[in-house]
Amino acid sequence: MATTSPTVRTGSALPRWARNLALTLLILYIVLLVGPIAGLDAPRIWQSIAAEPKTLVQVALVGLANGSIIAIIALGYTLVYGIIELINFAHADVFMLTAFMSLTVLGAIGVDQKSSSGQIFVGVLVALVVAVLFGALLNASIERLAYRRLRNAPRLAPLISAIGVSFILQNLGLFWGGLRIIFPVMGVNAAAPKTFPQLLPEGILFQDGPIIFRQKDLIIILASVAFMIALRLFVQYTRLGKAMRATAQNRDAAKIMGINVDTVIAFTFLLGGGLAGVAGLLVGLYNGTIVFNMGLTAGLRAFTAAVLGGIGNITGAMLGGFLIGLLAAFSDVYFSSRWTNAWVFAILVVILIFRPLGLLGEAGGEKA
Amino acid sequence: MSPAVRTGISAGLLAVVVVLLFGNLSGVVLGLLAGAGAAILLDSRVEWPNRNAAIVGGATAGAVAGLLILVGQFIHDLFLMPLAGQPVATAPGSTLQAGLIAVVLAALAGAAVGAIVTQAERPRQLGLLGLLVAFVILFPFLDQQIQLGWTPTVISVLIYVVLALGLNIVVGYAGLLDLGYAAFFAIGAYTTGLLLSPQIGINWDHPLSFWLVIWIAAAVAGLFGLILGAPTLPLRGDYLAIVTLGFGEIVPIVFRNLTRVEIKEPFTGTCLIGCDKAINLTGGEAGINPISHPWLPLVGQFRTGQDLPWYFLIVAIIALTIFLISRLRNSRLGRAWTAMREDELAASSMGIDIVRTKLLAFAMGATFSGFGGAFFASYISAIFPGVFDFSVSVIILCMVILGGLGNITGVILGGLIIMMSDRLFLPQLATLVKNILNTSVLPTIADPAMKDFVATSVDPSQFRLLLFGLTLVIMMLVRPEGLIPNVRRRAEFHEAEAGAEATVATEAKAPAK
Incomplete structure (x- = not known):
C-alpha cells in the first residue's frame, strides 16, 4: 500500500478553525459579490424592509401558509425514507394526482363558489376523504408493484424505479387532464393548468396596511398543523406507530420481535399517500390552479424541507417545510421570483453538503 | 421450425413494425439491419459445423426476415395507406419490387455475417466491425437515394448517444447516480454559444474556431463537473442523486435568468463587470442565436440542411468517444471505478482514493457531454434553456x-x-x-x-x-x-x-x- 491515507494532509500551518473561518468568509464574500445577479442585493433588501417593515410580516404569513403545505408533502418523503431509506421520487406525483382527484370529485358533486357554505363543507369533506383514500391506495400499490421486489437490490435500483413511476404518474395526470368528455371541470387543453373552484372563505381576518390575513390562510395553517400533530401522536403512541419506529431503527430486529415488516412498510406508504391526498386538496383550494407537472417542483421543495429538517424526523419535516415556505416567500418578494427555485435548490445542495443530517437529525448509524 | 427461421422471424417482426410505419423503401435499410441482426442472433444460439452451413443459415434467417418485411410492405401500401386516406399512386408492382429488394439484401447481409462469424477470433471481430463501418458510412447515401429523410433525425439521435456514453462512465462504471446530467450538456452548449455567436461580442469568426471551441466546451463542462463534484461526492448514493438533480434544476434557471449581469464590489461599490450597461449573457428564454457552423477544408462551410458533413462529424465524435472510453475503462482508473462501485470500503482499503476516483468519473462524464453540447449548439445554430430540463437527464439515464x-x-x-x-x-x-x-x-x-x-x-x-x-x-x-x-x-x-x-x-x- 504505497499511497498515503487521504485523511492525512499536511502543508497547512493554520489551525483548523482558522481555515474554516477563512473559507466561510471567502464564501460569504463571493455570495455578496455575485448574489445581486440572483436578487440577493443586501443593501436594496435592507432598504425595502426598512421602508415598509409590515410587508415583511405579510411575507412571513404567506410563507407560513405555503410552508404548511410543503411540510405535509415533506412528511410523506420523511416517513418512507425513515423506514426503507428510499427517496420516494413518485411521492410528489401521487400528490399531483390526488389534486386531480379532488378536482374531479368537486366537479362531480358540483359545488362551486356560489354553493351554500353547508354544501361547500360537505363537498370539501367528501373530496378530502376520496383524495386521501386514493392517494393512500395509489402509494401502497406503487410500493407493492415497483419497490417491494427491489428491497434487497442495489440501493440505486428502487430509486431508478421510483423515477420511472414518477414519469408514469405524470403522464397519467396529463391524460386525466384531457378527459373533458367525462370530467368537464378539466377544461379544454390537457396540458394547461386546471382551475380549482375557490371554496375557502376569503373573508379578511386582520388587515393593517399591506398585511392581509384571510380566513383561508388560517384554515390552511390550522388544517396542516392538525394533521401533523395527529401524525406525530400516532407514530409516538399507537402500536402500529411503534412498529413503524422499530422497523425504521432495525428491520431485522423488528422482524425477530414479531413485527410483520412488509405490513408495516405497506402501511407507511398508505400513510404517506394519505398525507399527499391532504396536500393535493389543500394546494388546489389554496392556490386555485393545478397542473400535471407541478409534482417536480413541489416535490423538490418538499424533499428539501425534509432534508433541511433532518430526513426521517417528523418534527424536522414540519420545521423544514415552514422554513422553506418562508424562504420561498421571502425570495419571491425581496430577491426575484424568477430565482426562487434556484435559491431553494441551492439550500438543498448546501444542506446536503455541510449538514446532511439536517437541523434536527441525529447521527444514527449509516443514515448520512 | 429450424433455429434459422425462428431468429429470422424475431428479427423480421421488429423490422416490420418500422416498415409498417414508414413504408416506401424503408424496407431496404431495415432489410440490411434485420438480415445482419438475425444472423448475429442465430450465431449466438447455434454451433456451426462448417462455414457453408453458417452462410446458408445466415442467408435463410435473413431471407425469412426479408419475407416478413415484404409482407409488411404490402400491408402498409395496400391496407394502411388507404385507411389513412393516402392511397399509394404507384402500382402493386413497385411494392413487390421494394419488398423483393429487401428480401435479397436481408439474405445477402445474413450470408455475409454468416461467413464472417465462422472466422477465427481476430478476423471475425475485424469483419463484423468492417460491416458495421460500411453500413454507418453508406447509410446517409442510402437514405438520400431512397428518400427516407432519416439523416437529420439520426444526427440528433447520435448527439444523445454521445451523452449516454458519457453518463455511462458516471452511472455504469463508477456507480454514481447522476440525475442532473443535462446540466453539463447545457454548459457545453452555452459555452459554444457564447464563443461562437455575437451574443457578448466575442464571436470568433475564424473558419477553424469551432474545432478549438469544441475542446474548450468539453473542458469547461469537465471543470464544472469538478466544481460540482468536489463538495458533493463524499455523499452517499441517493443523496448524491438528489444534489445532482438540484444542480440540474439550477443550471437552466441560471441560464434563463442571466440577462442583466453586472457585478459590483460589495463594500466599496466599485463596478467590476457590466458597468456601462448590464450584460445580457444568455439571452434569457429566447436563448442565443445564430451560432456559427464549423468549416473544414475540402468540405467548406457546414450548412443547415446539408446533412452529410454533420453526420460524419457526429459519427467521428462518437468514434472518438468510444475509443477514449474503452481505453479509460481498462486503465488503472477504470479498474478503480469498478472496484469502488462494487465495494467502496474494500476499494479504499486497497489504497484507492475514493473521492478522487469519483471526482474523475464525474469530470470525465461531464467532459463528453460537453462535446455533445458543443456539437448540438453549432448544429441547431441556437440554444434555449428549455432544452435542458430534467426530463432530458432522465431520458439519457433511460438509454x-x-x-x-x-x-x-x-x-x-x-x-x-x-x-x-x-x-x-x-x-x-x-x-x-x-x-x-x-x-x-x-x-x-x-x-x-x-x-x-x-x-x-x-x-x-x-x-x-x-x-x-x-x-x-x-x-x-x-x-x-x-x-x-x-x-x-x-x-x-x-x-x-x-x-x-x-x-x-x-x-x-x-x-x-
Whole structure:
C-alpha cells in the first residue's frame, strides 16, 4: 500500500478553525459579490424592509401558509425514507394526482363558489376523504408493484424505479387532464393548468396596511398543523406507530420481535399517500390552479424541507417545510421570483453538503 | 421450425413494425439491419459445423426476415395507406419490387455475417466491425437515394448517444447516480454559444474556431463537473442523486435568468463587470442565436440542411468517444471505478482514493457531454434553456439503463432504441394514427363530444413520458442489468439471488449427508 491515507494532509500551518473561518468568509464574500445577479442585493433588501417593515410580516404569513403545505408533502418523503431509506421520487406525483382527484370529485358533486357554505363543507369533506383514500391506495400499490421486489437490490435500483413511476404518474395526470368528455371541470387543453373552484372563505381576518390575513390562510395553517400533530401522536403512541419506529431503527430486529415488516412498510406508504391526498386538496383550494407537472417542483421543495429538517424526523419535516415556505416567500418578494427555485435548490445542495443530517437529525448509524 | 427461421422471424417482426410505419423503401435499410441482426442472433444460439452451413443459415434467417418485411410492405401500401386516406399512386408492382429488394439484401447481409462469424477470433471481430463501418458510412447515401429523410433525425439521435456514453462512465462504471446530467450538456452548449455567436461580442469568426471551441466546451463542462463534484461526492448514493438533480434544476434557471449581469464590489461599490450597461449573457428564454457552423477544408462551410458533413462529424465524435472510453475503462482508473462501485470500503482499503476516483468519473462524464453540447449548439445554430430540463437527464439515464449499465455496445443500442422511438417512430406513429382517425374513424362517430375526445386522446405522442417511465420500472424489475449486460454488472445485480440459491443449495444438501 504505497499511497498515503487521504485523511492525512499536511502543508497547512493554520489551525483548523482558522481555515474554516477563512473559507466561510471567502464564501460569504463571493455570495455578496455575485448574489445581486440572483436578487440577493443586501443593501436594496435592507432598504425595502426598512421602508415598509409590515410587508415583511405579510411575507412571513404567506410563507407560513405555503410552508404548511410543503411540510405535509415533506412528511410523506420523511416517513418512507425513515423506514426503507428510499427517496420516494413518485411521492410528489401521487400528490399531483390526488389534486386531480379532488378536482374531479368537486366537479362531480358540483359545488362551486356560489354553493351554500353547508354544501361547500360537505363537498370539501367528501373530496378530502376520496383524495386521501386514493392517494393512500395509489402509494401502497406503487410500493407493492415497483419497490417491494427491489428491497434487497442495489440501493440505486428502487430509486431508478421510483423515477420511472414518477414519469408514469405524470403522464397519467396529463391524460386525466384531457378527459373533458367525462370530467368537464378539466377544461379544454390537457396540458394547461386546471382551475380549482375557490371554496375557502376569503373573508379578511386582520388587515393593517399591506398585511392581509384571510380566513383561508388560517384554515390552511390550522388544517396542516392538525394533521401533523395527529401524525406525530400516532407514530409516538399507537402500536402500529411503534412498529413503524422499530422497523425504521432495525428491520431485522423488528422482524425477530414479531413485527410483520412488509405490513408495516405497506402501511407507511398508505400513510404517506394519505398525507399527499391532504396536500393535493389543500394546494388546489389554496392556490386555485393545478397542473400535471407541478409534482417536480413541489416535490423538490418538499424533499428539501425534509432534508433541511433532518430526513426521517417528523418534527424536522414540519420545521423544514415552514422554513422553506418562508424562504420561498421571502425570495419571491425581496430577491426575484424568477430565482426562487434556484435559491431553494441551492439550500438543498448546501444542506446536503455541510449538514446532511439536517437541523434536527441525529447521527444514527449509516443514515448520512 | 429450424433455429434459422425462428431468429429470422424475431428479427423480421421488429423490422416490420418500422416498415409498417414508414413504408416506401424503408424496407431496404431495415432489410440490411434485420438480415445482419438475425444472423448475429442465430450465431449466438447455434454451433456451426462448417462455414457453408453458417452462410446458408445466415442467408435463410435473413431471407425469412426479408419475407416478413415484404409482407409488411404490402400491408402498409395496400391496407394502411388507404385507411389513412393516402392511397399509394404507384402500382402493386413497385411494392413487390421494394419488398423483393429487401428480401435479397436481408439474405445477402445474413450470408455475409454468416461467413464472417465462422472466422477465427481476430478476423471475425475485424469483419463484423468492417460491416458495421460500411453500413454507418453508406447509410446517409442510402437514405438520400431512397428518400427516407432519416439523416437529420439520426444526427440528433447520435448527439444523445454521445451523452449516454458519457453518463455511462458516471452511472455504469463508477456507480454514481447522476440525475442532473443535462446540466453539463447545457454548459457545453452555452459555452459554444457564447464563443461562437455575437451574443457578448466575442464571436470568433475564424473558419477553424469551432474545432478549438469544441475542446474548450468539453473542458469547461469537465471543470464544472469538478466544481460540482468536489463538495458533493463524499455523499452517499441517493443523496448524491438528489444534489445532482438540484444542480440540474439550477443550471437552466441560471441560464434563463442571466440577462442583466453586472457585478459590483460589495463594500466599496466599485463596478467590476457590466458597468456601462448590464450584460445580457444568455439571452434569457429566447436563448442565443445564430451560432456559427464549423468549416473544414475540402468540405467548406457546414450548412443547415446539408446533412452529410454533420453526420460524419457526429459519427467521428462518437468514434472518438468510444475509443477514449474503452481505453479509460481498462486503465488503472477504470479498474478503480469498478472496484469502488462494487465495494467502496474494500476499494479504499486497497489504497484507492475514493473521492478522487469519483471526482474523475464525474469530470470525465461531464467532459463528453460537453462535446455533445458543443456539437448540438453549432448544429441547431441556437440554444434555449428549455432544452435542458430534467426530463432530458432522465431520458439519457433511460438509454444507459435500457442498453446495459457499463457496456458500450449496450449503451449505444439503448440510445438508438430510445431516441429513435422518441424522435422517429413515435411521431410517425402519431401522424399515421391521426390520418387513420381523420379518414376512417372520425367520420363514423356522430356525437361531436366523443369525436373531439377520440381526436385528442388517441395520440401516441402524448405517451412519451409513460414509455420512458415504464422502461425504467420494467428494466429495474425484470432485467436490471440491461439488454446487453456487462458481465460484472449482471453478477452484481443478481448477487442477492445467487446468494439465496447458494443457501438453498447447501440447505438441500445438508440433510442428504
